[in-house]
Amino acid sequence: MDKEIAFDSLSTSDLFVEAIYKGGLQNNISSEPLHHLFPKCGTSGGFRKVARIDDPSKMAYVVLYTTMSELEWPDYLDRETGIFRYYGDNRSPGKQLTETKPGGNKLLEQVFSILNTKGPYDDIPPFFLFKNTGNGRDMKFLGLAAPGNRNLSPDKDLVAFWRTMGDKRFQNYEAYFTVLDTGKECVSRKWLEALIYDHANSKKYAPSVWVNFVNKGRDGIVPLKAPRIIEIPTKYKQLQSDIEGKNCLSRIRKYYESFPQGFEACATDIVKMMDSNFKAFNLTRPWRDGGRDAIGQYEIYQPGSTNLPLVIDCALEAKCYAENNSVGVKQMSRLISRIRYRQFGIMVTTSYVNQQAYKEVIEDGHPIMIITATDIAAILRQNKIQSKDIPIWLDSIKERKPDFYSFSGLSSTPIVWENI
Secondary structure (H helix, E strand, O other): OOOEEOHHHHHHOOEOOOOEEOOOOOOOHHHOOHHHHOOOOOOOOOEEEEEOOOOOOOEEEEEEEEOOOOOOOOOEEEOOOOEEEEEOOOOOOOOOOOOOOOOHHHHHHHHHHHHHOOOOHHHOOOEEEEEEOOOOOOEEEEEEEEEOOOOOOOOOOEEEEEEEEOOEEEEEEEEEEEEEOOOOOOEOHHHHHHHHHOHHHHHHHOOHHHHHHHHHHHHHOOEOOOOOOOOOOOHHHHHOOOHHHHHHHHHHHHHOOOOHHHHHHHHHHHHHHHOOOEOOOEEOOOOOOOOOOEEEEEEEOOOOOOOOOEEEEEEEEEEOOOOOOOEOHHHHHHHHHHOOOOEEEEEEEOOOEOHHHHHHHHHOOOOEEEEOHHHHHHHHHHOOOOHHHHHHHHHHHHHHOHHHHOOOOOOOOOOOHHHO
16 A cells, blocks of 8 residues: 555655555645645746755756546656656647746746756756646656756757647657655755755765665666556456547447448557557458458668568557457457567457457567557547547548458448447
8 A cells, every 4th residue: 555644744744665655634725735845946847946045046956746547738747767757837738848837947948958958957846746646736746857868868858849739839848857866865844944044965865776866867867667567458458548538439439330340440550659660551351250360560670771671570460349248269360360570460449359269469478569448548549539520430440451342332321429
């Protein structure tokens, strides 16, 4: 069970990775925990800066708060590598990239400029990452973070990109941080206070991993890596989605109800939306059950390189199933039997893979990528495809990939989308 810090203890507490900091019981801003936990911290916003007393133009530290649930801005922590992706604070049209009121994007520019021009790293503030737990105002501490990562080149860790909302275009930043491995050390309150009031002497209270970063910059980053314990996902986890995602899946199932083999074309589109390195898929011959596999290629290459890419063949199996109809051992074995030497397989289903089939894939080490209902919903969301767009999208697939429909035709029965 996660360590919990009571609301009344926040003003004297240290910071512990994965600990939950409780919000108050009042139905107003006074119950917000972060401004009680951090000296001089603001009460709202995802980007909260606190200035140094000795030089107010420089930051003592920054608190980054995220829900990790905004569809347009999918902040994400990869716990296996320690890399944290965070989107800047220009999240709606109407302002220039660095003209936000909190000044978050402007600070990101300054911080990454210092990082990539070799210092002085002491002017880079520590970043403290928090995530809303979904239980009232409670917050979970994800860790102490430094900008950048040793495995990311300087031109990849802060990238400005364009986004469109309605008919308006605007820019925002995508920034990459690394959660540092503080080991058994906590982030002490003495350090938080020294960063503001006695910055020149703050290192003696800092976790050793932060001192290492300040001394060496990018080369001193030691990530907190948490290798995943292999756990077969439950039916619930493989089907989990929000209402919009469930509506998308429902419309896909309805579209292919009279011709489930047509879902193979849709599945290849989903895979390519997930990762653009997947290239053209082609159908193999029909099988006795009427189904057909698709064979595709995955290319690994450096853009602009004169050298040829590494091309890996893959076999795809697609199953357009209802929620309660799982992919079992028989269906998975069929895909495994099609994988040749130096190939991998992809199972795409609008449902889930049952425990026995999943267990055999994991325990026997078969190179199979499994994409279930929850993944499909997430991929569609990331590609801005909503339930209302599903009919047009699926019709476009049929027009672009007629070979996937060549051996049989779709039913001419009209689909009543309003009732789905």
